[in-house]
Amino acid sequence: xxxxxxxxxxxxxxxxxxxxxxxxxxxxxxxxxxxxxxxxxxxxxxxxxxxxxxxxxxxxxxxxxxxxxxxxxxxxxxxxxxxxxxxxxxxxxxxxxxxxxxxxxxxxxxxxx
Amino acid sequence: xxxxxxxxxxxxxxxxxxxxxxxxxxxxxxxxxxxxxxxxxxxxxxxxxxxxxxxxxxxxxxxxxxxxxxxxxxxxxxxxxxxxxxxxxxxxxxxxxxxxxxxxxxxxxxxxx
DNA sequence: CGGGATCCATACTGATACTG
DNA sequence: CAGTATCAGTATGGATCCCG
Numbered sequence: 001x002x003x004x005x006x007x008x009x010x011x012x013x014x015x016x017x018x019x020x021x022x023x024x025x026x027x028x029x030x031x032x033x034x035x036x037x038x039x040x041x042x043x044x045x046x047x048x049x050x051x052x053x054x055x056x057x058x059x060x061x062x063x064x065x066x067x068x069x070x071x072x073x074x075x076x077x078x079x080x081x082x083x084x085x086x087x088x089x090x091x092x093x094x095x096x097x098x099x100x101x102x103x104x105x106x107x108x109x110x111x112x113x
Numbered sequence: 114x115x116x117x118x119x120x121x122x123x124x125x126x127x128x129x130x131x132x133x134x135x136x137x138x139x140x141x142x143x144x145x146x147x148x149x150x151x152x153x154x155x156x157x158x159x160x161x162x163x164x165x166x167x168x169x170x171x172x173x174x175x176x177x178x179x180x181x182x183x184x185x186x187x188x189x190x191x192x193x194x195x196x197x198x199x200x201x202x203x204x205x206x207x208x209x210x211x212x213x214x215x216x217x218x219x220x221x222x223x224x225x226x
Numbered sequence: 227c228g229g230g231a232t233c234c235a236t237a238c239t240g241a242t243a244c245t246g
Numbered sequence: 247c248a249g250t251a252t253c254a255g256t257a258t259g260g261a262t263c264c265c266g
Contacts, residue, residue, distance in 0.1 A: 007140065009161040012218035019221070020214060021134045023238095027120065039248050048122040050239055055249065064221045076247040077246080086217065093210040100206050101133060104199065105125035108132070108177045136259095152228050163260050168229060189227045190266085 019064055020090065024049055024057045029083070030098060032067065033091045036082040066090060132177055133203065137162055137170045142196070143211060145180065146204045149195040179203060 007013060019025055027046045031037060037045065043054055058081060061067040066087040072078040083091060101108075120126060132138055140159045144150060150158065156167055171194060174180040179200040185191040196204060214221075 007143070007160065012222045013215045016214050016218040016221045017139065017211075018136060021136075021139055023131060023134075026130065026134055030120070043248095045120075047120065051249075052240090053238075066221070071248095074247095077249090079248060086220070089217075090210075090213065093213050097203075097206040097210055098130075100203065101129050102126045104202075105129040107199070108129045108179070109125040156228095164229070165261085166259065169259090184228095190229095192228060 016064070019060050020066070020094075022057065024053050025061060026094065026098070028054075028057055028061065029066070029087070029091050029094060032081060032083050032087070033095060036080050038081070039079050042081060061087075129177070132173050133179070133207075135170065137166050138174060139207065139211070141167075141170055141174065142179070142200065142204050142207060145194060145196050145200070146208060149193050151194070152192050155194065174200075 020029070024046065027049070028042060031042060031045045039054070042058075043049065043051070046054070049057075058067060058069070062069050065084055068082045068084045068087075070080045070082070072080070133142070137159065140162070141155060144155055144158045152167070155171075156162065156164070159167070162170075171180060171182070175182050178197055181195045181197045181200075183193045183195070185193070
């Protein structure tokens with residue numbers, strides 16, 4: 001029933017899905033699921049992400065109302081990223097999936113040379 | 114705690130995640146969550162997918178032990194795709210997330226011009 | 227019908243430099 | 247510190263043609 005007309009090519013669900021399930025999106029949401037983080041922390045925790053994709057993905061998620069960006073005008077400047085209530089709802093549904101993938105990752109990827 | 118060392122750059126969890134959460138992977142899993150489907154059906158149901166990505170994604174998921182491929186030698190040839198038990202476990206955790214995204218898609222994507 | 231092979235466009239990355 | 251800008255190399259995806 002979800003596969004009927006609801007997943008047409010450019011529909012909102014598809015777009016939202018691309019944001020949320022993107023390579024770096026899930027990892028950022030996972031990181032923020034535990035605590036508010038600063039730019040530099042995210043850069044370190046989400047290993048392998050480029051500055052470009054970090055900025056781009058954060059801006060997308062912020063625009064989606066999933067991530068909250070809070071600037072503290074100080075020297076040095078400080079910017080904190082956290083989940084919005086909507087983001088929290090999303091992550092609550094994302095976490096069980098992530099845990100399953102983490103638990104079964106070896107079985108999935110391992111067997112194949 | 115999942116964000117500690119467990120998500121290092123090339124770790125199995127990251128790789129598995131890229132397969133499962135890929136743009137087309139989720140849509141194929143969603144389609145197969147309801148019933149076994151043939152190549153042509155998947156091509157139609159997962160609107161917008163190219164033949165290349167359909168073949169590639171299916172082969173990846175098959176290699177991961179998530180999707181089962183069954184060939185019937187007939188004329189015309191027939192190939193059915195279905196979820197393995199592992200795939201079913203995965204989809205059970207994926208579905209709640211998908212439903213949430215579908216329900217909130219307009220709120221996520223809509224508000225931004 | 228179910229793909230494989232090929233070529234081309236785009237997206238992503240990495241490195242570097244620069245700013246408020 | 248927290249970004250933005252730019253450029254070049256590479257990976258990824260799409261379109262098309264073709265075959266058993």
